[in-house]
Amino acid sequence: MFEQLINGLTQGSVYALLALGFTLIFGTLRMVTFAHGEVYMVGAYVGFEIIRLLAPSFMLAILVALAATALLGVIIEILSFHFLRDAPHVTSLLVTIGISILLINLAQLIWGPETKSIPYALLDQLDYGEFEIWGVYITYLQIAVLMVTVLLMTALYLLINKTKLGMVIRATAQDYEAAYAMGVNVNVVFSMAFAIGSMLGGVAGVLIGVYYNLFYPTMGQLYGLKAFSASVVGGLMSLPGSVVAGLLIGVIETFAVEFGASSLRHMISFLFMILILLFRPSGLFGGKELIQARGD
């Protein structure tokens, strides 16, 4: 049981990391991006290339992936939002779906359609070790994934609530026209929110890519969908909400396998989401968003 809990938390923390990105982007721009799973995929591939070609170093891989996905986030923001700010939201949403397909196809062109993995000689150098607790082997990488999720959530929380930049982001989220009138450069704020959200996806990509050591162009699709659901279940604009929902979904999935048919795991986790939304349409933490909804 304990081992399944650890499995579920590891799986769930990926959903949580990605859901944080969704939440930040939606909270600031009031826009859903369906290219987030692909940003995660690009982050994973960048990490893969750094480890394979430059050096088997986790830190380096994460740093480069951060830079790459931040840039990618800004590009997506400009393409799908900047030029379409006054267009209906559906238009932006469709553009992000287009970008997601484009990125998958680009990855197929660059890296090929098949599953790639880091050669084992290199992977051994990344040896992150493991420890045993109650007969369960836990790798430090698993701990790192969990820690990074909690750390990033805390950092984001502080950034949004305790810093001047956070205040600017919140102001822009509430009413970007009023913020603009107050002298806020809203374009920069939007780009920055998108960049930070995408960086979270990029980190998740490197961590999970190396954890499973499987890299393939469609790796972001299911994770993107799960994370989006986690974000919705968490209340769409609540950072702790998306983390709690992400972890919960991971754990529920794992226990669905433990107590039932393993092929039903996705059905059960989505069923759980539907139930939550039926009883709490605004999500688990829906009432107390960090970034207040526009007062209209």
Add this chain to the structure above:
Amino acid sequence: MFKKMMRFAAPILSVLLLLAGATITAHAGDSVKIGLSAPLTGDWAEYGNDFKRSITMVFDKVNKEGGVHGKQLQLVIMDSRGDPKEAVLIAQKFVANPEIIAEIGDFSSSCSMAAAPVYEKANMTQLSPTASHMDFTKKGKNMFRVVTTQGIEGPFNARWAVKDLGKKRIATIYINNDWGVDANKFFVQEAKKLGAEVVAQEAFVPGEKDFTAILTKVKRLKPDLIYLPAFYADAAAILNQAKRMHFKTTVMAPGSLFSEKTIELGGKAVEGLLVAANYFNTDPRPAAQAFNKAYQAAYGKEPNMFAALAYDAAGLMVAALKAAGVNDRSKIRFALEGLKDYQGATGTISYANGHDPEKELLKITVKNGKWVVYNP
């Protein structure tokens, strides 16, 4: 005006073409076309490209020697991406093209079976190198395969596991598609008949990458053998995750895992993996050796089982065309049924007793990061 007429005429024409498919004969010309439907992108791309390489090699050789009945063989390749919907669309395109006389493919049972009704209606022969689902050849009179079915492979493996290796507690982890469900079923049936206890049968959805939950559950049941009907990417993920949780046991799998990719992705985790294969490179039979040499000369690397099965499919197709001529789609099937003891790289093939060949399988294993013949 013309445009308007075309708008009505085009669908009617295409329907007529489809209806006429059954009786259409190949155009006169200096070439004869064979369709190939295979996954060239996606998770199974490696297998589809194996098909392409082997068949191209056979056709090139035949063409250099003057072709079949004086006509050059031409391969029309379309990418099914491993998607049954796509395979049906390809089938419709193939049967609508009167120049295409027969089809080779698809790779997966799901794709082949989805497309089968289209070929059957058009009376076009569908020869799949690898579709091993039991129902595939029951879809019509024009469906043939080169690979042994899971109905033969499953019990063969069960006898190996229970009788030869003496395993008593068996767990299975299988991919939840047509092929995987069958592969699991026939293995489990025979294993139970032989007196082994099957402690768990866990299905996973195609595309799943996290197997820790399944493995944790299976590990607790302490099986002495895991049977793994899956493909290389999944199997590598499963065995790597098992290794990480210090879960060691004997692992056996159908021939689907016999690929270099399994070792490349699986690393140390696939050491000792037991597989029953249709084809192996050091198989001493002359047809197998001839194929191995020709493939290495053409592509500079060792062929795998899928390449060998596709090679036999191409060879069978050429033999059938020689017997049936190149003008009538409906004759190909009778020519295939008439072939006796065709010496293929994957064994001796006859279709007289049915469209599923029965062959002796070769036991192989992974040792020091290489596939070798299994020696107990």
